[in-house]
Amino acid sequence: MHKYRSHTCVQLNKANVGENVRLSGWVHRVRDHGGVLFVDLRDHYGITQCVADPDSPAFKAVEELKAESVVRIDGLVKARDGAAINKDLPTGEIEIFINELEILGPAKELPLPVFGDQEYPEDIRLTNRFLDLRRERIHNNIVMRSKIITYLRNKMVEGGFVEYQTPILTASSPEGARDFLVPSRLHPGKFYALPQAPQQFKQLLMIAGFDKYFQIAPCFRDEDARADRSPGEFYQLDIEMSFVEQKDVFEAIEPVLRGVFEEFGNGKRVSKEFVQIPYAESIRKYGSDKPDLRNPIEMENVTEHFAGSGFKIFAGQIANDPKVQVWAIPAPTGGSRAFCDRMNSWAQKEGQPGLGYIFLRDGEGAGPIAKNIGPERTSAIREKLGLKDGDAIFFVCGLPNKFASFAGAARTKVGTDLKLIDEDQFALCWIVDFPMFEWDEENEKVDFSHNPFSMPQGGLEALENEDPLTINAYQYDIVCNGFELSSGAIRNHRPEIMRKAFEIAGYEQSVLEEKFGGMLRAMEYGAPPHGGTAPGIDRIVMLLCGEENLREVTAFPMNQQAQDLLMDAPSSVSAQQLRELHIRLNLPKNEG
Numbered sequence: 001m002h003k004y005r006s007h008t009c010v011q012l013n014k015a016n017v018g019e020n021v022r023l024s025g026w027v028h029r030v031r032d033h034g035g036v037l038f039v040d041l042r043d044h045y046g047i048t049q050c051v052a053d054p055d056s057p058a059f060k061a062v063e064e065l066k067a068e069s070v071v072r073i074d075g076l077v078k079a080r081d082g083a084a085i086n087k088d089l090p091t092g093e094i095e096i097f098i099n100e101l102e103i104l105g106p107a108k109e110l111p112l113p114v115f116g117d118q119e120y121p122e123d124i125r126l127t128n129r130f131l132d133l134r135r136e137r138i139h140n141n142i143v144m145r146s147k148i149i150t151y152l153r154n155k156m157v158e159g160g161f162v163e164y165q166t167p168i169l170t171a172s173s174p175e176g177a178r179d180f181l182v183p184s185r186l187h188p189g190k191f192y193a194l195p196q197a198p199q200q201f202k203q204l205l206m207i208a209g210f211d212k213y214f215q216i217a218p219c220f221r222d223e224d225a226r227a228d229r230s231p232g233e234f235y236q237l238d239i240e241m242s243f244v245e246q247k248d249v250f251e252a253i254e255p256v257l258r259g260v261f262e263e264f265g266n267g268k269r270v271s272k273e274f275v276q277i278p279y280a281e282s283i284r285k286y287g288s289d290k291p292d293l294r295n296p297i298e299m300e301n302v303t304e305h306f307a308g309s310g311f312k313i314f315a316g317q318i319a320n321d322p323k324v325q326v327w328a329i330p331a332p333t334g335g336s337r338a339f340c341d342r343m344n345s346w347a348q349k350e351g352q353p354g355l356g357y358i359f360l361r362d363g364e365g366a367g368p369i370a371k372n373i374g375p376e377r378t379s380a381i382r383e384k385l386g387l388k389d390g391d392a393i394f395f396v397c398g399l400p401n402k403f404a405s406f407a408g409a410a411r412t413k414v415g416t417d418l419k420l421i422d423e424d425q426f427a428l429c430w431i432v433d434f435p436m437f438e439w440d441e442e443n444e445k446v447d448f449s450h451n452p453f454s455m456p457q458g459g460l461e462a463l464e465n466e467d468p469l470t471i472n473a474y475q476y477d478i479v480c481n482g483f484e485l486s487s488g489a490i491r492n493h494r495p496e497i498m499r500k501a502f503e504i505a506g507y508e509q510s511v512l513e514e515k516f517g518g519m520l521r522a523m524e525y526g527a528p529p530h531g532g533t534a535p536g537i538d539r540i541v542m543l544l545c546g547e548e549n550l551r552e553v554t555a556f557p558m559n560q561q562a563q564d565l566l567m568d569a570p571s572s573v574s575a576q577q578l579r580e581l582h583i584r585l586n587l588p589k590n591e592g
Helices: 059-063 122-127 136-158 199-207 246-264 279-286 312-320 337-349 368-385 400-417 459-465 495-504 509-523 537-544 575-580
Strands: 020-033 036-042 047-052 070-079 094-105 181-183 191-193 212-221 232-242 275-278 325-331 356-361 364-366 392-398 428-432 437-440 445-448 475-480 483-490 530-533
Touching (some): 020 094, 036 059, 036 094, 047 070, 136 212, 136 232, 136 246, 136 537, 199 509, 232 483, 232 537, 246 428, 246 530, 275 279, 279 400, 312 392, 325 368, 337 356, 337 392, 356 368, 364 368, 392 400
Parallel strands (some): 047 094
Antiparallel strands (some): 020 036, 181 191, 232 530, 356 392, 428 475, 475 483, 483 530
């Protein structure tokens, strides 16, 4: 017999009754039922119930067992009595009568229990992550993550993509988030950067003639943490294709993502088609470029119904500035004064003066706004929104670029509180036609809106002849249930277009040459049209596991302060290490 086990803790069943077996694992819990001791023994695969009565030679050893000790158990497989069968366990029809027990790894008093799924403070969980990972829900999440990555990798290979690795130590980029910098010992005063994404390298692979690339790529960004973004590092399914248009990328990626949500989505419905929503339309309808399409609410522009109306607060703003708009947020079933008042109070807590509303009853509108604009305008708004008695309408007024995010939050709040969101689906869509440029108010200049390597719609002619703020890019995002899964684009593969785009964004040619010289040189030697995208692995796993925080699907995450509490990182280094790197610390006074 094997030194540690003849079976795992999920393999035994009624067919094994009468066999002498050996199991090894962790003591999940010990129960005393009238002098008979039951040990739930757990390994990576499952749980087997083991039993010791006072006649068992191992009874005394079992009495002294501590939770999470690692033990070897030898024993006889017996069938459970009918009432004792546990149908929730694969091994629920049998139990092991313990003949011999050996403690392989004793456990101290636990800082947090593994049995059960109680909530514990983050610092305790992450400091003792090795224990936290033993808990069933987290353990299953990490196993699920591995299965999802395997599925994605196989689907990409089936689609004719080839996996290539790109460098981890590279050059710092001026775009996007902050880089993690790595000092060079061999080149004093110079630094590598960890890649925020393999963006330039995957484009260079296309220029080098590799037609379909993918990689389960680690990415590093020195960003503040939030629930749907890990501080430090994350993984993405990085993809690039040559000789493609936007629709070709969509056709290649949609089956992969649809498939992974169908395979691991626990029976939830998955979008058969990924609708394509232009960025401007998404902002107007949903107040966000990451719309949750499970929420049926769509906002409408109702400015015309307030212009010249008796509701002076809105009418005055419209008259003074032609850019002012009024958006209506329909609230099906929300037509009670109590709900409308709650929404108004919520808006005030969000820093707004309030949230105007009309609630519908007896075939007409009620509330101050309805009274001021009159029944004809109220009826026209009601018809436009397709609402009925028992519903409500909320309104926001001002410059859309100032209030859109608040309006989107209000839409989400209404949909959530009125239970309008269909939780039993994964609603995927493409957001397309992102602006190529935006106005940077802080620096009073035009800058890139998103990815500087995107191809502008209209190419060089548009850059030379059109207002930059009206130019869209061949850029797109994949969104699922209100989470951005990835950004992507058809790339700019012409050096003259790249130079002009960076010139518009205010970058000197010397900066362009210094930071992106390799890319520019490559483009000058025959670059194919190409494009791609990069769905985030962590967010896909988070959605499929039904979690709301990436730390629940990452084996060893950092905390909100970007610290690894288990390994004590970041940590101080020795004076000798600093000398080798030609670095002298200049700490802030409160840290020095």
